[in-house]
Amino acid sequence: MIHQDSKTILEVSGLRAAVDGVEILKGVDLIVKSGEVHAIMGTNGSGKSTFAKVLAGHSAYQVTGGSVLFEGRNLFDLEPEERARAGVFLAFQYPIEIPGVSNSHFLRLAYNTLQSQRGKDELDPLEFEDFVREKMRLLEMNPNFLDRGVNEGFSGGEKKRNEILQMALLEPRLAILDETDSGLDIDALRIVTNGVNKLANKDNAIILVTHYQRMLNYIEPDYVHVMRGGRIVKTGGKELALDLETRGYDWVGVERRAPASA
Amino acid sequence: MSMSLVNSNSYLESLLQGQPRLQPSPLAWFNQLRANAVDHAGRLKLPTTRDEEWRFTDLSPLVRQSFQPARTAAALQSADVEHFSVAEAAIRLVFVDGKYMPELSTPAERLGNRGLIVTNLASAITANAEAIEPHLGQYARFEDNLFAALNTAFLHDGALVIVPRDAAIDTPVHVLLIATQPEAASHPRCLFIAEAGSEVTILEDYVSLNEAAYITNAVTEIAVGDNARISHIRVQRDGIEAFHIGNCAVSLAHASRYRSVSVALGARISRYDLNTVLDAEGAECVIDGLALIHDHQLADTHSSIDHAKPNCTSRQLHKCIADDSAHAVFNGKVMVRPDAQNTDSAQSSRNLLLNAKARIDTKPQLEIFANDVKCTHGATVGQLDSEELFYLKSRGLSGVAARNLLTYAFGAEIIDRIPIASLKYRLEQTVLEQTKKN
Structure with missing residues (x-):
């Protein structure tokens, strides 16, 4: 929701990034304010997932130019864990399986790490159990997912729910959802997006990275950006996503339209 | 004497x-x-x-x-x-x-x-x-x-x-x-x-x-x-x-x-x-092992599973975790005697190196003298996976905590197989302590 007294959370200017010496991002500009939901759309290879990983600090990507300010701080001064503690959250497209570590242990460790960083009380296992079960209801998750290894043997949909569960626990200022809709059937998509909607508020912001419009039927974006060749080539409102759905991506960037004021 | x-x-x-x-x-x-x-x-x-x-x-x-x-x-x-x-x-x-x-x-x-x-x-x-x-x-x-x-x-x-x-x-x-x-x-x-x-x-x-x-x-x-x-x-x-x-x-x-x-x-x-x-005939063994060592420790495990008779089953999973300049050795021999038909054997050696100075030598050895058998074996030696580390760090865990957790998880797979709950818990704490580096 765009509102008057919003604060700038993310300010990306001319961001360039490469992987193995090949430049993928070629000058991305984006401003995200509190309360806003931004969708970044584009075809495979457009650079949208790279953008998500660069923001989270994946070491395989080298930043080669430009700047990113997160709440006024240089994001690139921060290690991935420091970004997480500062309030950046990436929901992974392919969440990692960690057999041998129970999901509840992992979730509590992550939660308590952030709590102590924020000067808040940590929860012991029993307190956490109650707390996490409450959050799991939001995502209609079976509590037995707590006892299994982290994402171990989870279906695609279960993994995505577990990602959003982490978002619910960690309460980030900026959540980047990388293809969270991929691999979800229609029921799972409804549940996951419903969870995201409940977590969105006027103080945080969400970036949805997606190939398809269908997730935007459930989470209404304030802005839709089209990425192509490592740059944002078009920005519009939610109706832009519908245009993309009917007309595809080929026409974008060919005709020039003034970007919506952000 | x-x-x-x-x-x-x-x-x-x-x-x-x-x-x-x-x-x-x-x-x-x-x-x-x-x-x-x-x-x-x-x-x-x-x-x-x-x-x-x-x-x-x-x-x-x-x-x-x-x-x-x-x-x-x-x-x-x-x-x-x-x-x-x-x-x-x-x-x-x-x-x-x-x-x-x-x-x-x-x-x-x-x-x-x-x-x-x-x-x-x-x-x-x-x-x-x-x-x-x-x-x-x-x-x-x-x-x-x-x-x-x-x-x-x-x-x-x-x-x-x-x-x-x-x-x-x-x-x-x-x-x-x-x-x-x-x-x-x-x-x-x-x-x-x-x-x-x-x-x-x-x-x-x-x-x-x-x-x-x-x-x-x-x-x-x-x-x-x-x-x-x-x-x-x-x-x-x-x-x-x-x-x-x-x-x-x-x-x-x-x-x-x-x-x-x-x-x-x-x-x-x-x-x-x-x-x-x-x-x-009909005998069955399941043999699991874990060596978790650091500093200048050396831990050598030699196992031999001898399928002397037909229709027997063996399963083995052995793991080594070596940190600092530790050296772990695994030598696992599985022998299938000439009349041990219908043998079913699977052996796996999985190893984790936590330091460039650490060393792991693993040698699975399969000697089969019968012709109607099902035997598999394999060995891997690796380091912690960078994607797994990034995943944990992206959740706020420090690099050290992420490394500790993944190391613990690697060892816990064996500890989990101990059928005595209090011992299992205590060993998990030990592994957690031992894999905890600051």
């Missing part, structure tokens, strides 16, 4: 020096067994890295150290050993520097288990000679194994478990072997017999109240009768300067099952040989 035979070998001499003369037993076969072992010990040389079976394990630090037989054991109070106790185990045998401690033990007769014998070998051997003779010294061959020969030459005491026919013992048996004296040499000898149709869980637990150098040279023999089941957990958490040499030999009868989880955490140099013979 005469020890002059070993004069050519100064190391053995030092080990044997001052060893109290063992009283001859009234059992002729027992005296003969010891005499044979003395004879072989005298002929065998300390293995060097030129011996194929010892090529990665250099025992020369052992030679530089002098050892004496343990003196009369210090009188330990129950409070001294309480933190080693395992809540589920109602039966406990405690040995301190190889000596049986009745006042710290809860043998089976105190629990009134009819026919069950859980006590120390020395006190029970004469009365139970008929049950013991067919097994003692029959599985742990010492003809070409110096340490087994020495243990047998000094054969005196250790844990004895005889589970009578069709009995299922519902409490784990805890055999607790505590090292307290610097420079002491002990040679515990354990014998576990599960008679036909019986079932028992035994924890063989080597611990230390002593951070100086000492040597434990243990031999355990296990006979699993027809349709019997033994679950054997072996934990080696010796002191960081200790030498631990362990030999375990297992014989499986018809349709019997042997389940083993061994965990090596301690000792400067440790070597564990586990030899399992599937000696009758």
Whole structure:
């Protein structure tokens, strides 16, 4: 929701990034304010997932130019864990399986790490159990997912729910959802997006990275950006996503339209 | 007994020096067994890295150290050993520097288990000679194994478990072997017999109240009768300067099952040989191991699974985690004899290197002489996965915490297979501590 007294959370200017010496991002500009939901759309290879990983600090990507300010701080001064503690959250497209570590242990460790960083009380296992079960209801998750290894043997949909569960626990200022809709059937998509909607508020912001419009039927974006060749080539409102759905991506960037004021 | 035979070998001499003369037993076969072992010990040389079976394990630090037989054991109070106790185990045998401690033990007769014998070998051997003779010294061959020969030459005491026919013992048996004296040499000898149709869980637990150098040279023999089941957990958490040499030999009868989880955490140099013979049709073994070592530790596990008869199954998962300049060795032999048709065997060796200076040598060995078998084996040596580390860091965990958690997870897969909850929990805490670096 765009509102008057919003604060700038993310300010990306001319961001360039490469992987193995090949430049993928070629000058991305984006401003995200509190309360806003931004969708970044584009075809495979457009650079949208790279953008998500660069923001989270994946070491395989080298930043080669430009700047990113997160709440006024240089994001690139921060290690991935420091970004997480500062309030950046990436929901992974392919969440990692960690057999041998129970999901509840992992979730509590992550939660308590952030709590102590924020000067808040940590929860012991029993307190956490109650707390996490409450959050799991939001995502209609079976509590037995707590006892299994982290994402171990989870279906695609279960993994995505577990990602959003982490978002619910960690309460980030900026959540980047990388293809969270991929691999979800229609029921799972409804549940996951419903969870995201409940977590969105006027103080945080969400970036949805997606190939398809269908997730935007459930989470209404304030802005839709089209990425192509490592740059944002078009920005519009939610109706832009519908245009993309009917007309595809080929026409974008060919005709020039003034970007919506952000 | 005469020890002059070993004069050519100064190391053995030092080990044997001052060893109290063992009283001859009234059992002729027992005296003969010891005499044979003395004879072989005298002929065998300390293995060097030129011996194929010892090529990665250099025992020369052992030679530089002098050892004496343990003196009369210090009188330990129950409070001294309480933190080693395992809540589920109602039966406990405690040995301190190889000596049986009745006042710290809860043998089976105190629990009134009819026919069950859980006590120390020395006190029970004469009365139970008929049950013991067919097994003692029959599985742990010492003809070409110096340490087994020495243990047998000094054969005196250790844990004895005889589970009578069709009995299922519902409490784990805890055999607790505590090292307290610097420079002491002990040679515990354990014998576990599960008679036909019986079932028992035994924890063989080597611990230390002593951070100086000492040597434990243990031999355990296990006979699993027809349709019997033994679950054997072996934990080696010796002191960081200790030498631990362990030999375990297992014989499986018809349709019997042997389940083993061994965990090596301690000792400067440790070597564990586990030899399992599937000696009758329908026998099954599941053998899992974990070595978790750091600093300058060396942990060497040699296992052999001998499919001597048809229609047997074996499963093995062995993991090593080596940090700092530690060195882990795994050599896993699976042999399928010519008439062992329909053998089903799977072996996996998975290894994690945490430091560029650490080293892991793994060698799965499959020798198949039958033609209708299903055998798989594989080995991997790797480092922590960078995608997994990034995932954890993206959730706020520090690089160190992420590394610790993944290392713990790697080891926990084996610890999870221990069927005693309190021990499992404690070992998980130990692994968590040991993998915790700041």
